[in-house]
Amino acid sequence: MLLKFAMLQLRNQAQAEDAVQETLMAAIQGAKNFAGKSSVRTWLVGILKHKIVDLIRRSSRERPLDLPDEETSLEDFDALYREDGHYASMPAEWGDPETALSQRRFFETLERCLERLPKNTARVFMMREVMGIETDEICKELAITATNCWVLLYRARMSLRACLEERWFAIRA
Amino acid sequence: MKLKLTCKEAGRLISEGLxxxxxxxxxxxxxxxxxxxxACTRINAQxxxxxxxxxxxxxPERDGGES
Structure with a gap:
């Protein structure tokens, strides 16, 4: 589970293994600080998030992000809209999506949707929404422009909402 | 900046606003x-x-469990 989490963010097996190993080391050293207020899993994920942010900060200084044009273009999204700028097909009503947040299967679906995103798109989305890093810092760490950052986040959100609609909400509505 | 947005423009602004x-x-x-x-109200909520x-x-580890 930890390795999968790290892989989704880092998309690099060696780096992901490093992050997990450092997490487990830190957990062993800090075991007495574990207050038992959360589950062990939640506690480990918390440590892993910090380790991943550290790794991103270290590696971004070594090499800037390689960003292919198709991830920063929005041309492929034109198909979602009619010529007058309205949606070609209406976004579905998701009912009460909050109930999904207590279901393990929902998060497995979200994970599969994240895996289908292009590498950098997934990475920026994870940094922003899973790690909660501010956009300025993401741009700086990855050495990309603010505009590219916003485009990647927009692409991620539009793709994820379509993926969740198809694979979760349409099935259960 | 024009006042009338298309859904395409609105979608980007909803995302950027986050x-x-x-x-x-x-x-x-x-x-x-x-x-x-x-449509855009749904996109915003989603x-x-x-x-x-x-x-x-x-x-959560289990359905209905701690997340």
């Missing part, structure tokens, strides 16, 4: 658009839901 403070004219244009557009879901990722 990552930076929009300018006043952008906020007004988006607010106006959302009052008349059901992007916000995605944020809540991502914050809880990887989610």
């Amino acid at each position: 990552d930076r403070k929009l300018s006043l004219p952008q906020r007004i244009a988006l607010r106006l658009h959302l009052t008349i557009c059901d 992007f916000r839901f995605l944020r809540r879901a991502a914050l809880r990722y990887p989610g």
Whole structure:
């Protein structure tokens, strides 16, 4: 589970293994600080998030992000809209999506949707929404422009909402 | 900045509004658009839901369990 989490963010097996190993080391050293207020899993994920942010900060200084044009273009999204700028097909009503947040299967679906995103798109989305890093810092760490950052986040959100609609909400509505 | 947005423009502003403070004219244009557009109102709610879901990722260990 930890390795999968790290892989989704880092998309690099060696780096992901490093992050997990450092997490487990830190957990062993800090075991007495574990207050038992959360589950062990939640506690480990918390440590892993910090380790991943550290790794991103270290590696971004070594090499800037390689960003292919198709991830920063929005041309492929034109198909979602009619010529007058309205949606070609209406976004579905998701009912009460909050109930999904207590279901393990929902998060497995979200994970599969994240895996289908292009590498950098997934990475920026994870940094922003899973790690909660501010956009300025993401741009700086990855050495990309603010505009590219916003485009990647927009692409991620539009793709994820379509993926969740198809694979979760349409099935259960 | 024009006041009348297409859904395509509104979608980008909804997303950007989660990552930076929009300018006043952008906020007004988006607010106006959302009052008349059901599709974008759904997109707005769904992007916000995605944020809540991502914050809880990887989610509960068991159904209905702690997340």
